[in-house]
Amino acid sequence: MKYIDEFRDGEVAKGIAAAIRQEARPDRRYHFMEFCGGHTHAISRYGVSDLLPENVRMIHGPGCPVCVLPIGRVDQAIRLALEQGVTLCTYGDCLRVPASEHLSLLKAKAKGGDIRMVYSSADAVALAQKHPEKQVVFFAIGFETTTPPTAVAIKQAKALGLANFSVLCCHVLTPSAIASILESPEVRQWGTVPLDGFVGPAHVSTIIGSRPYEFFAEEYRKPVVIAGFEPLDVMQAIRMLIRQVNEGRAEVENEFARAVSREGNLKAQQLVAEVFELRKAFEWRGLNVIPYSALKLRREFAEFDAEERFALDYRPVPDHKACECGAILRGVKKPQDCKLFGTVCTPENPIGSCMVSSEGACAAHYTYGRYKDV
């Protein structure tokens, strides 16, 4: 496949691996966090860690949209489907996220809820057009990559005058999550999470550009290398991070220049600004409540806000007591440190959200890498 195989070439990988081995100083360790679940998946799926020397280790970050979705938000979606009788549309990954009372959207569907998997927010709008007698709610999740399509759907619904379409908005912001990691006591005070730099987001950065990360490089002295989601991208970014660390630099570098610019996609940014505004606070799974870390619909679009339309209140729900998803999302623990991992918590019966999506640290390690634990 053209434009794909080039970025998965095993021979090129060998070359970069050799360069990394040569450049990584044997007298120190390197700990880099890949923020995105897309990178976590690529690292596990292609066996990137197998090509890295022992003193270069990757820490999985919180950038997996369904992993950071707190139980209370999934509960809201389930309540809409089961109690208010709406047609709830969402992306496939959301369906299996565990919620309260041993439910998930998939189980709520089996209980009779009208819950549909869609590939795009436009499908939800089309469904609302086709079924004027039903209230259609799009359960919108994800980081900056999935936000512009939700904005388009809302604008489209407004233009069409659709009275039966609304959005349960759970869109979150990448820079807030990175700041939360850097401000966490494990990184800042106790030093229990050694962090020498970030592999920066791929798709998110195509929208927001590389500029928002400059603050982290300057303020926290952490190098950031934005990388694509192909395994060679990740390898090359790791090599660039090692160089920055060796040279004492902390800059934002862009390995993914074929898709990311400093300014990002201005049209998408403008669209998002037009439809959404910052929430004062939003609960994340694992990272707790982070101020100004998520979006809600602006007043002008309030009629399409499902929380308003259905007078939904938010009730936070604590995670399962033994579930380590929170610590795993902050990079404090590894999946195999969790007592539940691979025993009662498996991709078939996830207890925590990190075991759900293929981008989740637990699911990626269980699916691709657990042979290393035995």
Add this chain to the structure above:
Amino acid sequence: MSEIRKGYVRPLDLKHGQVDMAHGSGGRAMAQLIEELFAKHLGNEWLAQGDDGAVLPPGSGRLVMATDSHVVSPLFFPGGDIGCLSVHGTINDVAVMGAKPLWLSAAFVLEEGFPLAELARIVESMADAAREAGVPVVTGDTKVVERGKGDGVFITTTGVGVLPEGRSLSGRKARPGDAILVSGTLGDHGMAIMAQRESLGFESPIVSDTAALHGLIAALLETGADIHVLRDPTRGGLATTLNEIAQQSGVGMMLRENAMPVKPAVAGACEFLGLDPLYVANEGKVVVICAPQDAERLLSALRAHPLGADAACIGEVRADPHHFVQMTTGFGGKRIVDWLTGEQLPRIC
């Protein structure tokens, strides 16, 4: 004044007619549907008896029986439809046991309102597939459910075949050192179905691989090679099939990603949808696990057959107390090829 002809029964309206509840009531309407549609196309000496069951001659060897329900959506897809799929699927289940498939039964669950024209297309396709395979449908059943209680047509077929004395193939027989072969490209059927789904809005040249494999399998068995396991990697794809075998046999496997035969269009569509071709269904492929010294001979036999032109050796069986199916990636790393979690594609067969 119109003349009323004696002995004339108005035939089924195969152009505009629909299935209604009377077609499943056991009355004259049902008899007419069976006669003018099912018996007409599938006709053979057993169906012609019109009895509740078929009386069949005893075969030489042990009997093998397999059954399969088909609920694919859409009913018609590039490369086939639910009719031929229901014939191929069950023939393949009998054939991978090492048996020669002899007879099929077919049970239809029809939804009220289903167009008779489409039913006729499906039955014709079934008849063609059965004729081509030389495996007749000797008995059947039809039921009709109310509108909204089905999805057009569901077909359950059961196959009976004979297994010669002394031959025994089973998913329990994979041994460390065995070679793992696959008869052709992976994921064609699942992606052909997927590309048909309107919500995806893309067109593709991908065609289902649905085919009866008993001819190909007979050719493999004739070589006299030491074959331990045959299985058709349908739902859940190759990955799921190999995990089943690893579990049954109590072994592990090591695959080579670079050796996997995948058509570029299938690889592209999978990439686009975030799917892995190793988990996408096939309906005309067989996995062969054999003694390592016979791998080359079997590969040649596969490639000599039209249904096995893209056959490849994709890995080998290893001793592993954890029964992991692993793979060396094209990238140079290693990973598990796990069981399928949840459903990757809905209703594909």
